Amino acid sequence: DPLNSQGTRGNPYPDKEDLNGNSSLNQGESFYEYEIDFIHDGNGNMVVDPATTKYYRDQKVLNVVDPSGTPIEETWYRFQIPVESGRAINGIEGFRSIQFMRMITTGFSTPKTLRFAEMEMVRNTWRRQPVDCSSNAGDIAFSIDDVGLQENPNKIPFPYVLPPGIQQEQLANSFATVLQDEKALSLNVCNLPSSINLPRDSCQASVFKATRLDMRVFEGLEMFIHAENINDESLALEDGELVLYIKFGKDFKNNYYEYELPLEFSKDIGSNDPENIWPEANKIQIPFDLFTDIKKARNDNGIPNSERYSDGGLNPDRPGSVVTIKGLPSLGYIKGMEIGIRNVATNPNKIFCGEVWVNELRVTGLQERGGIAGTTRLEVQMADLGSITSSAGYTSIGWGALDQKVDERAKESVLQYDIATDLNIGKFFPDKWGLQIPFYAQYAAEVVTPEFDAYELDLTIDEVDAFLGNTPDGKSISKDRSQEVEEITTFNFTNVRKERGSGSAGKQGKKQKKQRPWQIENFTASYAQTETERRDFLIKEDKSKDQRLKVDYTYSAKSDFIKPFKKVKGKWLKVIKEINFKPLPSSYYINTEIRRFVNSREFREPDFPAFRFDDRRFTWDRNYGLQWDFFKNLKFNF
Numbered sequence: 001d002p003l004n005s006q007g008t009r010g011n012p013y014p015d016k017e018d019l020n021g022n023s024s025l026n027q028g029e030s031f032y033e034y035e036i037d038f039i040h041d042g043n044g045n046m047v048v049d050p051a052t053t054k055y056y057r058d059q060k061v062l063n064v065v066d067p068s069g070t071p072i073e074e075t076w077y078r079f080q081i082p083v084e085s086g087r088a089i090n091g092i093e094g095f096r097s098i099q100f101m102r103m104i105t106t107g108f109s110t111p112k113t114l115r116f117a118e119m120e121m122v123r124n125t126w127r128r129q130p131v132d133c134s135s136n137a138g139d140i141a142f143s144i145d146d147v148g149l150q151e152n153p154n155k156i157p158f159p160y161v162l163p164p165g166i167q168q169e170q171l172a173n174s175f176a177t178v179l180q181d182e183k184a185l186s187l188n189v190c191n192l193p194s195s196i197n198l199p200r201d202s203c204q205a206s207v208f209k210a211t212r213l214d215m216r217v218f219e220g221l222e223m224f225i226h227a228e229n230i231n232d233e234s235l236a237l238e239d240g241e242l243v244l245y246i247k248f249g250k251d252f253k254n255n256y257y258e259y260e261l262p263l264e265f266s267k268d269i270g271s272n273d274p275e276n277i278w279p280e281a282n283k284i285q286i287p288f289d290l291f292t293d294i295k296k297a298r299n300d301n302g303i304p305n306s307e308r309y310s311d312g313g314l315n316p317d318r319p320g321s322v323v324t325i326k327g328l329p330s331l332g333y334i335k336g337m338e339i340g341i342r343n344v345a346t347n348p349n350k351i352f353c354g355e356v357w358v359n360e361l362r363v364t365g366l367q368e369r370g371g372i373a374g375t376t377r378l379e380v381q382m383a384d385l386g387s388i389t390s391s392a393g394y395t396s397i398g399w400g401a402l403d404q405k406v407d408e409r410a411k412e413s414v415l416q417y418d419i420a421t422d423l424n425i426g427k428f429f430p431d432k433w434g435l436q437i438p439f440y441a442q443y444a445a446e447v448v449t450p451e452f453d454a455y456e457l458d459l460t461i462d463e464v465d466a467f468l469g470n471t472p473d474g475k476s477i478s479k480d481r482s483q484e485v486e487e488i489t490t491f492n493f494t495n496v497r498k499e500r501g502s503g504s505a506g507k508q509g510k511k512q513k514k515q516r517p518w519q520i521e522n523f524t525a526s527y528a529q530t531e532t533e534r535r536d537f538l539i540k541e542d543k544s545k546d547q548r549l550k551v552d553y554t555y556s557a558k559s560d561f562i563k564p565f566k567k568v569k570g571k572w573l574k575v576i577k578e579i580n581f582k583p584l585p586s587s588y589y590i591n592t593e594i595r596r597f598v599n600s601r602e603f604r605e606p607d608f609p610a611f612r613f614d615d616r617r618f619t620w621d622r623n624y625g626l627q628w629d630f631f632k633n634l635k636f637n638f
Contacts, residue, residue: 031100032086036079046112048077055079057145058155076117080145126185126207129252129338133193133203141190142205147357148183157269160184163224163278163359184226184359187341192352194345201258201308204245206340208252213334216458217407218288219365221246225282226357227263237352239264240320241345244356246284247338248329254306255327257291259284260342262320263356278359288331290314290323292458298325299467330457366406371399386423386439392416397451411451418444434499434521441491447483454482454537481604484536492528497521517555526550537604544599556587561632585628593621 036055041047050056058078066072083095105114124144131140149168152160162168168179187205195203215221225244229236240262249256264281271277298309310324339361343352373395380388393416400409425437453464464478471477500521515521527549534542561580568577599615626638 028090030088030090030092032083032092032095033089034081034086044110047075055081058152060151060154078151080122080143082143124185126209126339129204129206129208129340131192131203131205133195133198139191140193140205141188142192143188144207145186145188146183147186148181150181157230158226158228158266158277159270159272160357161272161274161277164274166224166360184224184357185339187339187356187358189341189356190351190353192341192343194343194348194350196344196346196348200310200342204340204342206245206338208336208338210336211334213248213337214332214407215288215334215363216332216411216452217367217409218363219367220288220363221259221284221286221361222364223284223361224278224357224359225261225263225284226277226279226359227265227282227354228356229265229352229354231351231353235350237265237343237345237350241343241350242352242356243342243344244282244284244358245340245342246286247340248334248336249327250329250333250335252336252338255329256325256338257294257329257331258322258324258326259286259290260322260324261318262344263341265354285318287315288458291325291329291331292463294323294325295456295459296463296467328456332452332457368406369398371396371410373399382423384424385427386421388419388421390417390419392418413449413451415447415449416445418442420444435497436499437496438494439491440494443487443489445485445487447485449479450482452482453478481537486532486534488530488532490528490530492526494526494528495524496526497524515556515558517557522553522555524552524554540602540604542599542601544597547596548593549595550591550593552589552591554587554589557584559584559586561629581631582629585626587627589623589625591623595619595621 034055036048037053038046039049048056048059050059056077057080060076060078062074062076064072064074105112124146126144128142128144131142133140147155147160149160149162162182166182168182171178171180185207187207189205192205193203223246227242227244229242231237242263242265243260244263245258245260247256247258261282261284264279266277266279268276293314294309294311297311298305303309305327308324308326310322312320312322314323315321339358341352341356343350373393375391375393377391378389382388393414395410395414397411397413398409400406420442421440423439425439426433426435429435449461451460453459453461456464461476461478461482465476468477471480498521500515528547530544530546532542532544532546559582561582563578563580565573565576565579595618597615597617601613601615603611605611624638626636628636630636
């Protein structure tokens, strides 16, 4: 009785209420539905038809012994169900709030047993691009999968084997050394039409991956490729009629490099020879010089950046390979990579159905170059007059710390130098004058010269100069726009003043003069000027000049409190006797500061009209202060 079989096998009702624990009654039911069909083989067995069953990927037959000791065959099927392929029921939208997953079997007239070895959610960093070849593009079946050494050693028609020269990685743990599974990405395509009558990049099956790479310090790119054709012999593609391409750059439409290689199909079905499954002719070996060469060739030929420019003769070691550039890509700024296949058969009736495996995509040939660096510093102390200090530092291209990776080392040279002096010019005057004239001056500069042009990023400054030339005054255009240069020149007089002392007191033994409001010792003056010049790959010229003049006046008077009733006697008149006041302020000050700032900034782009901005400011700040102790216990500050 199902109503009384709580928790037993075959119970069609929930074992408890509120399975999701949200303390509410959900009357609606919406979900995504995926269907897998099974058929009878006529012998009472339930099987899967690989040709018609959706989501079928692979199967494995095992020889086992049943409980009675009879040898039998067990067939395990592998399904891969794309999440987005589900049929929406009752208006469900999106996958952000999936709370349950259930499996329903229906249409069986006799008892059957389903066993599940693995059921898991999987993902891939490589994502499919939409296939858009013609009006019947919906007939093209395209999916991605993985094939590996552990799950597919007996795969039909070609088993998976390690590519030549590749070894399984070892994972050491506390129990034993375990060999990690070695896998490849599989592109499964069927009904891919010929693109012979279409633009080269308009009909393809591809996957892409978002990334952020800088490959300028590497020499090349390598990858293993396997291709197999499952078409009838009359429609099967010949060697070279299926090409694989790899594309990378800032995007996949307007700024990218592309390398295309014709593929050979594996011939000996069932063979586990690595040279048959991974033919040498299919091995991707791309020197990065090919991409910089085609960029220079396009610039030399005056081809617009917006056009797709290809050259099939740059790599003679791989006949049929084609290198393409469009826009302004760079090996130093890669935001994505795309791998795909194209049917380039001259017969428009030929279509491609089969698999292509890609494996071990990697960069090779790290440029292990060293760098140099040095610093120097000089200090000169001139007694009580002041000091002079100078320093310089330099790091070359390729310099880096011991814990840095090779590709993290400097790709620019940096030169820094400065000289500064701190003097008391008052020492040049007689001591009795009491003059204090502090003076400071400094000149500092920093020049950062990158190895690569700031706009091309993967062409050196010398390579760019080869087609850009020099400025009318003989300077390098590429170096001028790529360098980051900053120069600072500053000097200031701070708190210039005349000290009170010997100059006011006169000869020794004489009484020091009384401080008066009009004396020059009450004044101090300061002046500072800073000029800055800067330029980089965005700013053509940035000049600023900052001038400040400040004058301070401070006077402190020494005066006693007046007690007009101090002679009054009497115990009861003490309050009147203590009355006091100060007729003059204790101190007051005035300071004024004038500032003039001028800045002019011009950007490199656009050339016309020039983007030039001027910033001019003039300010005059004045401050006044007063301290007056009206009574001993009553003070006033302003």
